[in-house]
Amino acid sequence: MLRPFVDDDGAPYFEYAAKGELRMQTCARCGEVLFPPRPMCPHCQSTEFEWKRMSGRGHIWSFAVPRPPLLPDYAAVAPYPVVVVELEEDRRLRLVGNLVAGADAEINSVDPATIEIGQPVRVVFRELEGLAVAAWTPDE
Amino acid sequence: MNPTPLKDRAAIVGIGQTEFAKHLEPSEKALACRAIAMALDDAGIAAREVDAFAAYTMEATDEVEVAKAVGAGDVTFFSRVGFGGGGSCATIGHLAMAIATGQAEVGVAWRSRKRGSGPRPWTDTVNQLPTPAQWTRPFGLLRPVDEIAVLARRHMYEYGLTREHLGNVAIACRNRANANPAAIMHERKLTMEDYLSARMISDPLCLFDNCLETDGALAVVMVSAERARDCKQQPVYVHAFGQGLPAQHHGMVNYWNDDPLAGPSWTAAKQLWKYSDFRPEDVDVAQIYDAFTPLIPLSLEGYGFCGKGEGGAFTEDGALELGGRLPINTSGGGLSEAYVHGFNLINEGVRQLRGTSSNQVAGASTCLVTAGEAVPTSAVLLRRD
Numbered sequence: 001m002l003r004p005f006v007d008d009d010g011a012p013y014f015e016y017a018a019k020g021e022l023r024m025q026t027c028a029r030c031g032e033v034l035f036p037p038r039p040m041c042p043h044c045q046s047t048e049f050e051w052k053r054m055s056g057r058g059h060i061w062s063f064a065v066p067r068p069p070l071l072p073d074y075a076a077v078a079p080y081p082v083v084v085v086e087l088e089e090d091r092r093l094r095l096v097g098n099l100v101a102g103a104d105a106e107i108n109s110v111d112p113a114t115i116e117i118g119q120p121v122r123v124v125f126r127e128l129e130g131l132a133v134a135a136w137t138p139d140e
Numbered sequence: 141m142n143p144t145p146l147k148d149r150a151a152i153v154g155i156g157q158t159e160f161a162k163h164l165e166p167s168e169k170a171l172a173c174r175a176i177a178m179a180l181d182d183a184g185i186a187a188r189e190v191d192a193f194a195a196y197t198m199e200a201t202d203e204v205e206v207a208k209a210v211g212a213g214d215v216t217f218f219s220r221v222g223f224g225g226g227g228s229c230a231t232i233g234h235l236a237m238a239i240a241t242g243q244a245e246v247g248v249a250w251r252s253r254k255r256g257s258g259p260r261p262w263t264d265t266v267n268q269l270p271t272p273a274q275w276t277r278p279f280g281l282l283r284p285v286d287e288i289a290v291l292a293r294r295h296m297y298e299y300g301l302t303r304e305h306l307g308n309v310a311i312a313c314r315n316r317a318n319a320n321p322a323a324i325m326h327e328r329k330l331t332m333e334d335y336l337s338a339r340m341i342s343d344p345l346c347l348f349d350n351c352l353e354t355d356g357a358l359a360v361v362m363v364s365a366e367r368a369r370d371c372k373q374q375p376v377y378v379h380a381f382g383q384g385l386p387a388q389h390h391g392m393v394n395y396w397n398d399d400p401l402a403g404p405s406w407t408a409a410k411q412l413w414k415y416s417d418f419r420p421e422d423v424d425v426a427q428i429y430d431a432f433t434p435l436i437p438l439s440l441e442g443y444g445f446c447g448k449g450e451g452g453a454f455t456e457d458g459a460l461e462l463g464g465r466l467p468i469n470t471s472g473g474g475l476s477e478a479y480v481h482g483f484n485l486i487n488e489g490v491r492q493l494r495g496t497s498s499n500q501v502a503g504a505s506t507c508l509v510t511a512g513e514a515v516p517t518s519a520v521l522l523r524r525d
Contacts, residue, residue, distance in 0.1 A: 004274035064289035065343035082280045094395045096276045117297045
């Protein structure tokens, strides 16, 4: 599997994920929550940031179900759903992630036929190539 | 200062292209030179007169190599445009601006690509991972088709886009390719039944929602409108040009703004129509970038051929076919002629206005050509006298 590339702007996201916390880059001056992380707030040009904790709840905005040809590690578990989740806090905060039956389950553990746009999900944290990342699980 | 619009001040007077195939023996550099030489021959202009070049940043053959091989003169303008297939029409627009402002007199734009026999860019796991790809690819949205599948499914949910609508796009392109001997899919028919039963590549998108993988090269030659009137070929004027990188846009993974389904075509269109004498309803034929079928409904909306969300319904009742409301991709496009990053759409736009297309739209006098929607993009409106 591909390991997420950790750049300067996104590093805190992964540090918090390792503690089981979903936190988003937030402008320390104007309070705007930003995703993906970036070096400057596009609203007030501040370069000072905090990392605001999110509820970890959201809804599925859309999803795709890739099938081969894929990189070998992904082909081995295809078809698997990849979801885009709108966070409860702000609909423009949409995280791409895997939808899994539980934190320890494989990325093909949820039957794509059962997935619906608008479906509520909650965050779980799983390991991807040694890095903690957010994933999603159905929230009934 | 009042701006002087680009309107009709530069014209395409030469086009050239190699054959298209899954595998061609010559190098990309050799193919580029052949296409450029053919375009110059078509224009009746000597290579030593070439003083401008424009290309995509993804173009692997550079100006130095091309200029010294084809025999260009002293070059005073050279420009590169980024974002993959979003740059196709911008190469034309940049040359037109250079010629209109006197920075150059004879411009060449080209694309040479061995995407048929060469590697798929998404298999490069080193260069494909940096920002912002770390937020999408590791979770399995590996390929452009996966990124577009997400937008397509959302369009289905919000506006009722159907697989049949996307099939209408694929079939219209295939029907045109069936009449174009240069098209890769010249001999292969495609029915709605074939389309609906094809294997999924990234659900909801199937095999026929994806463009071809092709080796080939194309080029155009451009001069001022004044000079064009004395050239061998009927001039095809660059009537209007627009580029688009919308505020808070995020590339093909444009999931992080108010409306991810309003892509860069909306921004490019605003600039394109700003100085145009024509409106969308005046366009006789369109060549719309089609790496994936959903880009057609998204572009139809962006360029104003229908309302927001109506791009799927627009494809009904044969609208995209010859004789329909807006015939598109009359050489077969990227889906069925050749996928050369959209440059074949430019050459086909020129043929339509010369009256030499193998799927000629009778009396066509305006043709919209667009670059890839969903990435920072560009478009040109071409016209003839």
